[in-house]
Amino acid sequence: MDNLAAPVGINDSSDDATAASPSVRPDRPVSLRDVAKLAQVSVATVSMVLNDNPRISRATHMHVQRIIDKVGYRPNRLAQSLSSKYTQVIAIIIPALRHAFADAYFGEVISGVCDRAGKLGYKVILEQAKPDYIKSQQHVEIFERRYVDGVVCMGVNDRHHFLSEFADRRYPAMVVDNYFPQWGLDHVVCDYRAGTEQAMNYLLQLGHRKIGLIYAAPEIRTARDKIEVYEEKLRANGQEPLATLRADGKFTEAGGAEAAEAILARHPDVTALFAANDKMAIGALHYLSRKRIKVPEQISIVGFDDMQQSAFANPSLTTVHLPLYEVGQLACERLVERIRGKPDRVAELLPTHLVVRESTAMAAGRVTA
Amino acid sequence: MDNLAAPVGINDSSDDATAASPSVRPDRPVSLRDVAKLAQVSVATVSMVLNDNPRISRATHMHVQRIIDKVGYRPNRLAQSLSSKYTQVIAIIIPALRHAFADAYFGEVISGVCDRAGKLGYKVILEQAKPDYIKSQQHVEIFERRYVDGVVCMGVNDRHHFLSEFADRRYPAMVVDNYFPQWGLDHVVCDYRAGTEQAMNYLLQLGHRKIGLIYAAPEIRTARDKIEVYEEKLRANGQEPLATLRADGKFTEAGGAEAAEAILARHPDVTALFAANDKMAIGALHYLSRKRIKVPEQISIVGFDDMQQSAFANPSLTTVHLPLYEVGQLACERLVERIRGKPDRVAELLPTHLVVRESTAMAAGRVTA
DNA sequence: ACTGCGAGGTAAACTGTTTTAACTGATTCG
DNA sequence: CGAATCAGTTAAAACAGTTTACCTCGCAGT
Numbered sequence A, B: 001m002d003n004l005a006a007p008v009g010i011n012d013s014s015d016d017a018t019a020a021s022p023s024v025r026p027d028r029p030v031s032l033r034d035v036a037k038l039a040q041v042s043v044a045t046v047s048m049v050l051n052d053n054p055r056i057s058r059a060t061h062m063h064v065q066r067i068i069d070k071v072g073y074r075p076n077r078l079a080q081s082l083s084s085k086y087t088q089v090i091a092i093i094i095p096a097l098r099h100a101f102a103d104a105y106f107g108e109v110i111s112g113v114c115d116r117a118g119k120l121g122y123k124v125i126l127e128q129a130k131p132d133y134i135k136s137q138q139h140v141e142i143f144e145r146r147y148v149d150g151v152v153c154m155g156v157n158d159r160h161h162f163l164s165e166f167a168d169r170r171y172p173a174m175v176v177d178n179y180f181p182q183w184g185l186d187h188v189v190c191d192y193r194a195g196t197e198q199a200m201n202y203l204l205q206l207g208h209r210k211i212g213l214i215y216a217a218p219e220i221r222t223a224r225d226k227i228e229v230y231e232e233k234l235r236a237n238g239q240e241p242l243a244t245l246r247a248d249g250k251f252t253e254a255g256g257a258e259a260a261e262a263i264l265a266r267h268p269d270v271t272a273l274f275a276a277n278d279k280m281a282i283g284a285l286h287y288l289s290r291k292r293i294k295v296p297e298q299i300s301i302v303g304f305d306d307m308q309q310s311a312f313a314n315p316s317l318t319t320v321h322l323p324l325y326e327v328g329q330l331a332c333e334r335l336v337e338r339i340r341g342k343p344d345r346v347a348e349l350l351p352t353h354l355v356v357r358e359s360t361a362m363a364a365g366r367v368t369a
Numbered sequence C: 001a002c003t004g005c006g007a008g009g010t011a012a013a014c015t016g017t018t019t020t021a022a023c024t025g026a027t028t029c030g
Numbered sequence D: 001c002g003a004a005t006c007a008g009t010t011a012a013a014a015c016a017g018t019t020t021a022c023c024t025c026g027c028a029g030t
Helices: A032-039 A043-050 A058-071 A077-084 A104-119 A131-135 A138-144 A161-166 A192-205 A221-236 A253-266 A278-290 A308-312 A324-339 B013-018 B032-039 B043-050 B058-071 B077-084 B104-119 B131-135 B138-144 B161-166 B192-205 B221-236 B253-266 B278-290 B308-312 B324-339
Strands: A089-095 A123-129 A150-154 A173-176 A187-190 A211-215 A246-248 A272-275 A300-302 A319-321 A347-350 A353-355 B089-095 B123-129 B150-153 B173-176 B187-190 B211-215 B246-248 B272-275 B300-302 B319-321 B347-350 B353-355
Touching: A032 A043, A032 A058, A043 A058, A077 B077, A089 A104, A089 A324, A104 A123, A104 A150, A104 A324, A104 B104, A104 B123, A123 A131, A123 A138, A123 B104, A131 A138, A138 A150, A138 A161, A150 A161, A150 A324, A161 A173, A173 A324, A187 A192, A187 A324, A192 A221, A192 A272, A192 A300, A192 A319, A192 A353, A211 A221, A211 A253, A211 A278, A246 A253, A253 A272, A253 A278, A253 B308, A272 A278, A278 A300, A278 A308, A278 B308, A308 B253, A308 B278, A324 A347, B032 B043, B032 B058, B043 B058, B089 B104, B089 B324, B104 B123, B104 B324, B123 B131, B123 B138, B131 B138, B138 B150, B138 B161, B150 B161, B150 B324, B161 B173, B173 B324, B187 B192, B187 B324, B192 B221, B192 B272, B192 B300, B192 B319, B192 B353, B211 B221, B211 B253, B211 B278, B246 B253, B253 B272, B253 B278, B272 B278, B278 B300, B278 B308, B324 B347
Parallel strands: A089 A123, A089 A150, A150 A173, A173 A187, A187 A347, A211 A246, A211 A272, A272 A300, B089 B123, B089 B150, B150 B173, B173 B187, B187 B347, B211 B246, B211 B272, B272 B300
Antiparallel strands: A123 B123, A319 A353, B319 B353
């Protein structure tokens, strides 16, 4: 057997009678120094072998590598990061919504980020940006204290003023599904304008003219985009986008139900409702079904996001599909590029598409224009 | 050589004259050594101030603290961890289900873990245990390379053999919502047996006897618990738990729909369906509604988990509430205790309760027993 | 005056890497 | 034949903290 297997004879002096008893020594993990000693080379050589430095000869490389494999050496990443200045970790910053991760929307994006990060050799830490997290400047602290090399910011809105601190590009940051013209932050977003157009065009095509809007979170730039395009589309079809035709659904099922109720109370003659996300659409669906209003026969509903469960709503939901997983992947990829020195600004726009299901039909008592 | 923006140049004139080193350093962040120099004490002293070591006098402590605040010093965590042996990071390991984080179930638990971890001063990294992640022993590597001090394992089943490597308790690990008698791993779980009893008792009380079961993932111990209790309850009420009365719904909406179809095809006379999670229950609901079978008039449905959207299903779903957020919190807390040296085995059981909504009613053509 | 002691502080060793400048031989060139 | 080049390796200096063993007072006890 290999009596070399006692890798960490911490002092050479220690080789008493027991030649190779791997479990006798104080169980300190094997270090670069131990490997160097065993391989009879310097620590610098071992380090270079590890990093595939071409200055090391083929022969030495193989010799050292064999020892490394034999003793199962694993470089201590803390030490590596300490001297290399790179932590190989990125953070995902999520706002402090109660139970944030339970949201399928964030889940998709996170999945994308994690998958890509793993492939690029990065670990991902999760940060919830509660008010006192921001107040204590944690989002900067994770950089200063070398927790991370970069951050992906999700679910942020105009009131999240802390983002301005990333405007100077001193710390790599990537915003997902929102953008900030005033600070010029790097971002990766779905094409919400195009998505809204797809939904509205479809409804208009079906003959709907009186279309209610269940919006939410106008403090999010991309959410405002939806509202704006909705208005543009109505106007282009000779309809005034009345304020009474819309209500805030707060991105929740309950909010969506209330918004539907409010809109219908003011305009019993709407033939379609467009919700800015699927959760609200499902809430609206729920409300209508209680009121025995038939969807889509009496009212059509279109959602936004294409969550998994939307296909199983009752009736299944027509909605705009968002490539959230891909957004996550791309955000991560671009972030890592920036960390590695690429200076370009990032402003990616990913395409959406309409998914037609059962919640939409021709406008009642009308023919297609 | 740029003498602009020397790290400590931020401070006011007074110190500059005295101790501010003439050494014009580049824009390196301020280190313990810089603080020591400015405060005219040794680095050891500053370190001890940082760690509230009682050997430091009140006066010195305050003096040093002032300098620290003034220059905005932030200890480098990599260096701290390197010498202290603790990384203050834990990992959440999630199986490789496609788009895992998009699942509200995991989301809830993750939320709980993150919140508690933050309070305890720990960061959380996210790891997806894909097959090659396990094959390359990444789950051990994150310990050996000092990425983390401990792990929380979620969504694991009997086939996840890698868990056996945590059986020796060399590395702190906590299993969530599953348990492994063979390896005696620490775990925090919901009381699935009691939860199932609550659901079954309720159905039986409503007069149901022919109850179909939409189960899933029998390779998960806690999922088998549900099946077992279902059988026990039927038997206790004089019913043979026929194999044809149940079908695997794979924890998905689509699977739930198919399972409902299969059970009804074999037993058109079932009066209730019990689904092992809400997603499958919603899938079943969807199937029944397509078939124009009225819920709860003709068939009652009970779910499990109490996901947010279950309240907005159509009809809203009677289900067993699981304290997933609390499970996450507790798992994190116990894990940190173990990291900090508490040797006790952990085996926590958290209570569930039934949430009655609209998807259940008295069994058709029967009176309560 | 002399020892003993403890409080408060410091120098130096230590954590485990990367990196740089310097050092060998051996080969090639003038 | 001596100098220049070069490939391969090494010692030592970072990196930024923690920890330990030792030092230096001031003061109480004898």
